[in-house]
Amino acid sequence: MISVIVNGINVTVPGSYTVMQAAALAGFEIPSLCNHPDLQVQDRCKICVVDINGELKTACTETVAPGMIVKTFTPRVLEEKRKNLKQILRVHPQDCLQCARNQNCELQALSATLGIRSFEHKLLQLPRDTSTPSLIRDQSKCILCGRCVEVCNDIQTVGALEIKDGIVGTVDYRPLGETKCVMCGQCALACPVGAIIENEEIDKFLAAVADPDTVVVTQIAPAVRVAVAEEVGMRTGSLDMLQFVAGLRQLGFDYVFHTNFTADLTILEEGNELLKRLKEGGVLPMLTSCSPGWINFIETFYPEQLDHLSTCKSPQQMFGSLVKTYWAEKQGVDPAKIYSVSIMPCTAKKYEAARPEMNDSGYRDVDLVLTTREVGKLLRMCGIRFKQLEPSNFDSLMGAYTGAGVIFGASGGVMEAALRTVYEVVTGKALADVNFTMVRGIQGIKEAEVDLDGTVVKVAVANSLGSARQLMEQVKAGTSPYHFIEVMCCPGGCIGGGGQPIPSTVADRTRRINAIYEEDARLPLRKSHDNPEVKLLYDDFLQEPLGEKSHKLLHTHYTPKNQ
Numbered sequence: 027m028i029s030v031i032v033n034g035i036n037v038t039v040p041g042s043y044t045v046m047q048a049a050a051l052a053g054f055e056i057p058s059l060c061n062h063p064d065l066q067v068q069d070r071c072k073i074c075v076v077d078i079n080g081e082l083k084t085a086c087t088e089t090v091a092p093g094m095i096v097k098t099f100t101p102r103v104l105e106e107k108r109k110n111l112k113q114i115l116r117v118h119p120q121d122c123l124q125c126a127r128n129q130n131c132e133l134q135a136l137s138a139t140l141g142i143r144s145f146e147h148k149l150l151q152l153p154r155d156t157s158t159p160s161l162i163r164d165q166s167k168c169i170l171c172g173r174c175v176e177v178c179n180d181i182q183t184v185g186a187l188e189i190k191d192g193i194v195g196t197v198d199y200r201p202l203g204e205t206k207c208v209m210c211g212q213c214a215l216a217c218p219v220g221a222i223i224e225n226e227e228i229d230k231f232l233a234a235v236a237d238p239d240t241v242v243v244t245q246i247a248p249a250v251r252v253a254v255a256e257e258v259g260m261r262t263g264s265l266d267m268l269q270f271v272a273g274l275r276q277l278g279f280d281y282v283f284h285t286n287f288t289a290d291l292t293i294l295e296e297g298n299e300l301l302k303r304l305k306e307g308g309v310l311p312m313l314t315s316c317s318p319g320w321i322n323f324i325e326t327f328y329p330e331q332l333d334h335l336s337t338c339k340s341p342q343q344m345f346g347s348l349v350k351t352y353w354a355e356k357q358g359v360d361p362a363k364i365y366s367v368s369i370m371p372c373t374a375k376k377y378e379a380a381r382p383e384m385n386d387s388g389y390r391d392v393d394l395v396l397t398t399r400e401v402g403k404l405l406r407m408c409g410i411r412f413k414q415l416e417p418s419n420f421d422s423l424m425g426a427y428t429g430a431g432v433i434f435g436a437s438g439g440v441m442e443a444a445l446r447t448v449y450e451v452v453t454g455k456a457l458a459d460v461n462f463t464m465v466r467g468i469q470g471i472k473e474a475e476v477d478l479d480g481t482v483v484k485v486a487v488a489n490s491l492g493s494a495r496q497l498m499e500q501v502k503a504g505t506s507p508y509h510f511i512e513v514m515c516c517p518g519g520c521i522g523g524g525g526q527p528i529p530s531t532v533a534d535r536t537r538r539i540n541a542i543y544e545e546d547a548r549l550p551l552r553k554s555h556d557n558p559e560v561k562l563l564y565d566d567f568l569q570e571p572l573g574e575k576s577h578k579l580l581h582t583h584y585t586p587k588n589q
């Protein structure tokens with residue numbers, strides 16, 4: 027432990043602490059910009075400059091040392107900070123009012139904090155990159171912090187971005203859509219400004235609800251509900267689900283359903299697919315297929331391993347094909363009039379919905395994907411106050427769900443949901459405890475073994491693409507010890523998806539995961555095969571898991587990408 031003096035206050039901290047951490051412990055927040063609690067990148071913006079024993083140094087890079095005397099806000103320090111910030115602002119576009127990050131921008135907030143009112147300005151306007159359906163890059167707004175590069179290269183191991191000649195950009199300056207980008211949006215979560223944002227499509231939704239001939243239906247993904255509360259100033263997970271439904275009806279949705287319903291359905295299809303592969307000697311390990319960023323990743327980096335993927339569509343796409351067939355038929359609605367909007371935590375879902383094969387209903391199965399952030403903007407735009415709204419139930423036929431569907435939103439949730447069902451189907455016994463806690467949590471790779479009446483099934487869960495790559499190297503080498511692997515593209519699972527509220531630090535993701543499991547524990551039904559509307563769907567329409575109709579509507583194929 028080392029003692030240092032910060033602004034006259036003595037504080038004792040571990041020797042590994044930075045000056046910034048020591049100052050925080052002493053009670054002083056040092057304004058910063060490139061620094062991020064979950065990332066290594068530092069020393070690029072020079073905003074965190076402080077006086078250390080008479081010299082100006084960056085607090086995010088300097089580690090504490092014996093005898094250190096730190097002053098965080100002398101006139102000289104403040105002048106230096108303001109000078110460094112003005113350098114950044116000098117070439118930054120002045121269009122906060124038109125910017126997606128307006129009021130949630132670290133640069134904007136910092137300018138206010140440091141009281142910057144005027145500065146020399148020389149605009150460097152560069153074209154916006156709109157080459158993907160998921161994300162928009164605005165290089166003019168980039169403050170060169172490098173956070174996105176670390177996320178893309180070190181956490182996701184995709185390598186679509188790089189720092190070259192002092193510029194942060196795409197590899198070889200190619201449009202993002204021509205790189206290996208998987209559209210996960212993790213860079214957008216890390217970006218302190220509006221230089222990478224989701225492709226915002228709120229206007230398409232407003233046009234659909236304004237058309238009286240259109241039946242606008244929606245599905246809400248499990249990770250959305252816990253996090254959307256953050257968008258409207260509430261505590262994570264504290265928004266009552268049925269008040270959220272009421273709020274969505276106020277926005278203009280004619281029917282409100284839950285993606286949890288098709289998450290339960292996915293378990294029935296995927297669980298049976300796994301059992302079939304185990305019984306008939308099919309390709310193992312089987313890999314989950316519900317995360318579109320992960321699908322892009324395996325199609326790009328491991329195209330020769332595609333037959334390991336489950337052929338199940340994601341719950342979003344299963345919902346899309348069923349709402350325009352099964353639900354339309356039962357409800358007597360012309361499917362041509364249905365506009366299907368999904369509310370997702372994910373930017374890659376925008377790409378998934380636009381894939382050419384996702385039209386098995388005879389129409390585009392999902393017409394529009396709005397992220398949690400976009401729905402947050404809509405809710406704020408319409409001034410909806412949930413507390414005063416009468417709760418409203420989900421619509422029937424595709425609105426019932428179990429705790430197994432809810433936990434799809436967290437890393438390990440698909441695996442746990444599958445194990446709850448597979449165990450009971452194989453053994454014919456009721457599970458004494460449905461909680462498979464060994465696959466929960468934020469760690470990169472989790473493992474478990476489950477005894478199915480004498481057959482031991484070995485499973486693993488990969489959390490983030492960097493972890494998936496580790497497991498895929500084993501699969502590629504033929505040394506994978508597992509029968510079944512869950513992969514979620516985004517760290518923490520969908521609760522940390524690229525369309526979720528900003529910030530999405532590890533601490534935020536952990537809070538959302540806890541809210542997911544709390545909801546699961548509260549529900550009366552916690553196993554997918556107990557979902558009454560899923561049973562009805564099989565009885566009235568699909569007949570059986572992996573049957574003919576299921577194959578047409580609920581399963582898909584994958585395409586190697588050669589980039």
Ligand code: SF4
Nearest residue numbers: 121122125131219220
């Ligand atoms: S990135 Fe921030 S400072 Fe820049 S225009 Fe957008 S809101 Fe304003």
Ligand code: SF4
Nearest residue numbers: 178207208210211213
């Ligand atoms: S969306 Fe994901 S893969 Fe694409 S650049 Fe951003 S972090 Fe990299």
Ligand code: SF4
Nearest residue numbers: 168169171172174217
């Ligand atoms: S795009 Fe955003 S995260 Fe990446 S370097 Fe620029 S400002 Fe930083």
Ligand code: FES
Nearest residue numbers: 058069072074086
């Ligand atoms: S926050 Fe320390 S250099 Fe940017």
